[in-house]
Amino acid sequence: MLGTVEKAEEGKITVALDGGSNRKVKPDPKSYRHFDHGYAVTIHKSQGATVDQAYVMASRTMDRHLAYVAMTRHRDDMRLFVNAEGRLKWVESARP
Numbered sequence: 001m002l003g004t005v006e007k008a009e010e011g012k013i014t015v016a017l018d019g020g021s022n023r024k025v026k027p028d029p030k031s032y033r034h035f036d037h038g039y040a041v042t043i044h045k046s047q048g049a050t051v052d053q054a055y056v057m058a059s060r061t062m063d064r065h066l067a068y069v070a071m072t073r074h075r076d077d078m079r080l081f082v083n084a085e086g087r088l089k090w091v092e093s094a095r096p
Contacts, residue, residue, distance in 0.1 A: 043070045050075055058082040 006024070007014040017023045039068070041049075044067050054074040058081065071078055 031035050045048065046073050049073055054078045056080050 003015040003017040003025070005013060006016050011029060013027060013029055015025050015027065017025060043062075047069055051073055052075050054070070054077075056067075056070045056078065062070070071080065
């Protein structure tokens, strides 16, 4: 589940969840002690960087060189996301 921190005060956090639902949650920081901050960068900006986890949103503009850079930035885990519109192009280009 992804969201944006809207407010952070002593012992209180308000997060707006992604997905267009206008839903907000206020998790108890005492119950959830391990939050990760996330940052979005372009593939070009990520060149030379190494992160523990990478989430890659594939697009029609990605060629094999950009895909290689995007998918090799991680140390531990990488997840690739492809929307329905872009999936066909990726499947076709992967065939020999």
